[in-house]
Amino acid sequence: MSEVRWKKIEEILDEKRTDETVHLHGWIYRTRSSGNIAFTVIRDVTGTIQATVKKGNLPDNEFEDAKKALIESSVELKGIVKEDKRAPEGYELQVKGFNVVNFAEPFPIVKDQSPEFLxxxxxxxxxxxxxxxxxxxxxxxxxxxxxxxxxxxxxxxxxxxxxxxxxxxxxxxxxxxxxxxxxxxxxxxxxxxxxxxxxxxxxxxxxxxxxxxxxxxxxxxxxxxxxxxxxxxxxxxxxxxxxxxxxxxxxxxxxxxxxxxxxxxxxxxxxxxxxxxxxxxxxxxxxxxxxxxxxxxxxxxxxxxxxxxxxxxxxxxxxxxxxxxxxxxxxxxxxxxxxxxxxxxxxxxxxxxxxxxxxxxxxxxxxxxxxxxxxxxxxxxxxxxxxxxxxxxxxxxxxxxxxxxxxxxxxxxxxxxxxxxxxxxxxxxxxxxxxx
RNA sequence: GCCGUCCUAGCUCAGUUGGUGGAGCACUCGGCUGUUAACCGAGCGGUCGCCGGUUCGAGUCCGGCGGACGGCGCCA
Known part of the structure; x- marks a missing residue:
């Protein structure tokens, strides 16, 4: 763990180094999956970035974990930086490794919230x-x-x-x-x-x-x-x-x-x-x-x-x-x-x-x-x-x-x-x- | 201290003149190779804040109690 150079999301988005392999850790902010592709938006203290997880790009068990992990799960990723207009921030990670540090239970705060509940x-x-x-x-x-x-x-x-x-x-x-x-x-x-x-x-x-x-x-x-x-x-x-x-x-x-x-x-x-x-x-x-x-x-x-x-x-x-x-x-x-x-x-x-x-x-x-x-x-x-x-x-x-x-x-x-x-x-x- | 609004599923809310409690989201299962708080199908999920009253029958009407939030006063 000590040898890994963890990048912050802000660095990745500022540097715009297409094809660079980076390590990122953070929390799942949004998640969507569609058959053999899953989109997980990751957040850290500096921002959010979309991590695109395609079956075949990483071990099958890690792909299944990426589909299964709920919002707020903590994760460590390895991925390749890619420019893509379809990504919310203009850049995304093509995921090569997806390690779930902690599978979050269903997060109680969802789309609709009242001030009292918050x-x-x-x-x-x-x-x-x-x-x-x-x-x-x-x-x-x-x-x-x-x-x-x-x-x-x-x-x-x-x-x-x-x-x-x-x-x-x-x-x-x-x-x-x-x-x-x-x-x-x-x-x-x-x-x-x-x-x-x-x-x-x-x-x-x-x-x-x-x-x-x-x-x-x-x-x-x-x-x-x-x-x-x-x-x-x-x-x-x-x-x-x-x-x-x-x-x-x-x-x-x-x-x-x-x-x-x-x-x-x-x-x-x-x-x-x-x-x-x-x-x-x-x-x-x-x-x-x-x-x-x-x-x-x-x-x-x-x-x-x-x-x-x-x-x-x-x-x-x-x-x-x-x-x-x-x-x-x-x-x-x-x-x-x-x-x-x-x-x-x-x-x-x-x-x-x-x-x-x-x-x-x-x-x-x-x-x-x-x-x-x-x-x-x-x-x-x-x-x-x-x-x-x-x-x-x-x-x-x-x-x-x-x-x-x-x-x-x-x-x-x-x-x-x-x-x-x-x-x-x-x-x-x-x-x-x-x-x- | 004064005034007001609200309380129904984990969350946000519908619920008509009183007649067998609903939706969306979340979650689970299935489908989908470019989603943007995705979509399609199914499932799980209830002490209708609590106590009492009226009634053949109360989420709904009446009384009391409790809780949450906001406004005023006062202050940063």
């Missing part, structure tokens, strides 16, 4: 071209995020997953038994990041985040990956510009490495290319309301958060992601500070994606006013003693600092153009599903 069979559906393409793009996106920050002098910094505090509101925490106490699964890395920027100054992280929101939408997961950054000496404007650059960088890396996958997902590459090269607009919440009320005939009261319908209507007016800043102070979390130039609003922002993918980034400058934060935490019923360590950060050499979190699955879903965020993560966890 979620039940996720461990098998993950082999599909669709999910394989998305997972390759996700891998590119994750690599791009690391590269983006490291190239700019950021340190990777890890916060605990088990945390004693709340941050985004108590009802959305997953409680975990911790010896004789209880802790919560991390909702954000932010509070610990704020401790670290006083030494490392510029940091980032990407990791799992847990929100027990009772959301049943195509945009929500209970466990998702968030890519966060935090930096000392930066204000709101600085970090919104970094967020725009980051999203554009992720997109351009995917365009560079995953054209084949984007095509399989039927995404418009020119449109994505245009977005990667465009400036993203920044508008204020107040300006967003003007657009909604004047151009969309809506009647949104100042002070209400933008809901899904408002965000979707707003995005009718933009073909790239946009940044919306200065949401009403009252409806914002305790760590978002008042804007001194517009005291009814907070120094915060969301980035909203085109289409109906919603908020892909959320962030803010950080509140430095301990009294103000104590007041807000008390109002929302929290025990401020849990936050004393956090307030200490304001007592010993505090500086202006800002940060944001980017929803990895939302960005991947948007770039891939998929209709449900569940397909942007291998094994999705939602309020209604946590297996397989």
């Amino acid at each position: 979620l039940d069979q996720r461990h098998l559906w993950i082999r599909s071209q669709k999910l394989t393409s998305i997972l390759k793009i996700r891998s590119t996106a994750v690599g791009a995020i690391h590269k983006f920050f490291r190239d700019r002098g950021y340190f990777e910094f890890d916060a605990p997953i088990l945390q004693p505090n709340q941050c985004e509101g108590g009802s959305t925490l997953f409680e975990v038994k911790y010896y004789d106490n209880k802790t919560y699964l991390s909702q954000t890395w932010q509070l610990y990041a704020e401790a670290a920027v006083f030494s490392l100054e510029k940091i980032y992280n990407m990791g799992p985040t847990f929100r027990a929101e009772r959301s049943k939408t195509s945009r929500h997961l209970s466990e998702f990956w968030m890519a966060e950054m935090e930096a000392a000496w930066m204000d709101l404007h600085n970090v919104t510009e970094i967020a725009k650059e980051e999203v554009k960088f992720i997109l351009s890396e995917v365009l560079k490495h995953n054209k084949r996958e984007l095509n399989l997902l039927k995404q418009d590459i020119n449109k994505l290319q245009h977005i990667a090269e465009s400036e993203f607009s920044t508008i204020t919440y107040t300006k967003a309301l003007e657009i909604l009320n004047e151009k969309e005939n809506m009647n949104v009261q100042w002070g209400k958060d933008l809901r899904t319908i408002e965000e979707n209507k707003l995005m009718n007016h933009f073909d790239t992601p946009i940044v919306v800043t200065n949401y009403p102070l009252e409806i914002m979390a305790f760590y978002k500070p008042k804007d001194p130039d517009d005291p009814k609003t907070a120094l915060c922002f969301d980035m909203i994606a085109p289409g109906e993918y919603g908020e892909i980034v959320g962030g803010s400058q950080r509140n430095l006013d301990v009294e103000d934060m104590e007041k807000k935490l008390k109002e929302s019923g929290e025990n401020i003693e849990n936050y004393e360590w956090y307030f200490d950060l304001r007592r010993y050499g505090s500086v202006p600092h800002s940060g944001y979190g980017l929803g990895v699955e939302r960005v991947v879903a948007w770039i891939c153009g998929i209709d449900n965020i569940k397909d942007a993560i291998p094994f999705p966890r939602t309020i209604l599903r946590f297996r397989p």
Whole structure:
């Protein structure tokens, strides 16, 4: 086995070496047989190719195995590369040897499937071209995020997953038994990041985040990956510009490495290319309301958060992601500070994606006013003693600092153009599903 | 938390005014030397989500329960 040089399907199709004998291993993707000829389409990680098995070209028992092997059987082939217009990829293998490594049982996923069934069979559906393409793009996106920050002098910094505090509101925490106490699964890395920027100054992280929101939408997961950054000496404007650059960088890396996958997902590459090269607009919440009320005939009261319908209507007016800043102070979390130039609003922002993918980034400058934060935490019923360590950060050499979190699955879903965020993560966890 | 849709073969679905449960796909067997999620013939395959009610008779009508999925709110 060690002496065999296994070719990948992509190599065979790119090299176009007619009459070359190659060894190939993979899985049966489609199979058809007709008397003394059988067609098996083989897949590997790089693509698919038709392998044509004719009786007489190989030992009879191997021919019978080729006819008998069901979809998803794993195989090792020896064959001769031939150009043939009748083959789906233009080239095919004339098979000389057909070794079935494992005869698959009847594969449960066939022509017609429902979304529920595919979620039940996720461990098998993950082999599909669709999910394989998305997972390759996700891998590119994750690599791009690391590269983006490291190239700019950021340190990777890890916060605990088990945390004693709340941050985004108590009802959305997953409680975990911790010896004789209880802790919560991390909702954000932010509070610990704020401790670290006083030494490392510029940091980032990407990791799992847990929100027990009772959301049943195509945009929500209970466990998702968030890519966060935090930096000392930066204000709101600085970090919104970094967020725009980051999203554009992720997109351009995917365009560079995953054209084949984007095509399989039927995404418009020119449109994505245009977005990667465009400036993203920044508008204020107040300006967003003007657009909604004047151009969309809506009647949104100042002070209400933008809901899904408002965000979707707003995005009718933009073909790239946009940044919306200065949401009403009252409806914002305790760590978002008042804007001194517009005291009814907070120094915060969301980035909203085109289409109906919603908020892909959320962030803010950080509140430095301990009294103000104590007041807000008390109002929302929290025990401020849990936050004393956090307030200490304001007592010993505090500086202006800002940060944001980017929803990895939302960005991947948007770039891939998929209709449900569940397909942007291998094994999705939602309020209604946590297996397989 | 609120609202909606659905539950019949392994999968996707039909099933009329209540009257002996169907199709396609998958699988098995047979046929076919160029198929394109092939085609032709045959076969295998059912606790109609569960419990109760009405009725001579319920997949179908009524009540309750359970499960799945989606929308809103909230958020990445």
